[in-house]
Amino acid sequence: xxxxxxxxxxxxxxxxxxxxxxxxxSVMFGSISxxxxxxxxxxxxxxxxxxxxxxxxLGVTIKEEENELRIYGNGFEGLNEPNEVLDVGNSGTTxxxxxxxxxxxxFFSSLVGDASIGKRPMTRVTVPLAEMGAVLDGRKNGSYxxxxxxGGKLNPIHYKLPVASAQVKSALILAGLQAEGITEIIEPxxxxxxxxxxxxxxxxVIQKENQVITVKGGQKLTAATIHVPGDIxxxxxxxxxxxxxxxxxxxxxNVGLNPTRTGIIEVLKKMGADLEIIxxxxxxxxxxxxxxxxxxxxxxxxxxxxxxPRLIDEIPIIxxxxxxxxxxxxxxxxxxxxxxxxNRIDTVVNELKKLGASxxxxxxxxxxxxxxxxxxxxxxxxxxHRIGMMLAIAALLSDDEVFLENSEAISVSYPNxxxxxxxxxx
Ligand code: SPQ
Numbered sequence: 513x514x515x516x517x518x519x520x521x522x523x524x525x526x527x528x529x530x531x532x533x534x535x536x537x538s539v540m541f542g543s544i545s546x547x548x549x550x551x552x553x554x555x556x557x558x559x560x561x562x563x564x565x566x567x568x569x570l571g572v573t574i575k576e577e578e579n580e581l582r583i584y585g586n587g588f589e590g591l592n593e594p595n596e597v598l599d600v601g602n603s604g605t606t607x608x609x610x611x612x613x614x615x616x617x618x619f620f621s622s623l624v625g626d627a628s629i630g631k632r633p634m635t636r637v638t639v640p641l642a643e644m645g646a647v648l649d650g651r652k653n654g655s656y657x658x659x660x661x662x663g664g665k666l667n668p669i670h671y672k673l674p675v676a677s678a679q680v681k682s683a684l685i686l687a688g689l690q691a692e693g694i695t696e697i698i699e700p701x702x703x704x705x706x707x708x709x710x711x712x713x714x715x716x717v718i719q720k721e722n723q724v725i726t727v728k729g730g731q732k733l734t735a736a737t738i739h740v741p742g743d744i745x746x747x748x749x750x751x752x753x754x755x756x757x758x759x760x761x762x763x764x765x766n767v768g769l770n771p772t773r774t775g776i777i778e779v780l781k782k783m784g785a786d787l788e789i790i791x792x793x794x795x796x797x798x799x800x801x802x803x804x805x806x807x808x809x810x811x812x813x814x815x816x817x818x819x820x821p822r823l824i825d826e827i828p829i830i831x832x833x834x835x836x837x838x839x840x841x842x843x844x845x846x847x848x849x850x851x852x853x854x855n856r857i858d859t860v861v862n863e864l865k866k867l868g869a870s871x872x873x874x875x876x877x878x879x880x881x882x883x884x885x886x887x888x889x890x891x892x893x894x895x896x897h898r899i900g901m902m903l904a905i906a907a908l909l910s911d912d913e914v915f916l917e918n919s920e921a922i923s924v925s926y927p928n929x930x931x932x933x934x935x936x937x938x
Pocket of ligand 1: 532533534559602603604605606676677678679680682704824825848852853898925
């Protein structure tokens, strides 16, 4: 598609759609708890629809109404052996968390996904789940989809995560809930804690001290009413757009401000962005607030260490931000980017270079020299939603035409992205 270019400024207000990570988990926890769970502001993105479809195949009744999702759960025991393969589409969260649930179920299931899922590593989940007692296999010695699982009785595990990953942590928590005894998981760095918050919201108990998480098996979870906050990873595209497009002023309403996800806010502030939290509700089960971003002069920075898991999905748009800041920005310790929907180090660097950015890939991140004047060209999302949206924001800075291939990938996490973008144009 031809992208919008040559714009003057972005001004106005948008309400950010539901958080993808929390939407997935609301369906999963609604399905494994007892009773009727109601979910409002559920994200109807392709990934979350894949989660709904998988749980329906496992026998869960899920009703999609106009503004509400209703899930009729019957505990882990209410899940039945599926007659068909479970297709997770493009969603890493669906497949990895689902494996944790299925590991404890006494039946056979098989999981497939699209071409991108077929390249993403699964041993990080299959190995510890096999250690707990599940029988798993897959292509290339159990590394890749299709994955087959024969679940059953699970032993608890004491496991030090080799990578900082909320998906691996969550899969092991979900398996731990079905094991006989106490499962202990140690994180190398803190990652998003939506699974832990969900357990508490559904009446369960989970402990977290420093980076050690303990959960007891055999807990009975009860249905809950969930209001999904807006996705800060979606808001990030407009936060950056507001910060780099002269004359912009945007209010972003209903943004999830869970501290395990707010690395982008810290980076924007450190780079000199004019960003304000104008309304904040930190009492709800997931903190939420409204943000005001205005254009300002920015400077380069270093992004590394424990900050990386708190902004991992925002790195593509942070790379664009850095192209407009004065000086150098260095992103390191971000090798996990290589195993996302695409190798996000390579796709970000290659696509931004096509538009004239000064950016180089490193082993574990990238180095960006700032204040580049971006120009037109033909770019591709490579089927990665976050790359597609980053390029659509980059195009706004170009005076020449920018054509985006594979733009449909954006519907994975932000189906009304272009409608929101157009509403801010003057
Ligand atoms: O679900 P999926 O495909 O893995 O989506 C991504 C994304 O950009 O939307 C990553 F590619 O988000 C992950 C995130 O990177 C969602 C997630 C979660 O909901 O638990 C955790 C992160 O992945 P990981 O591997 O670091 O645990």
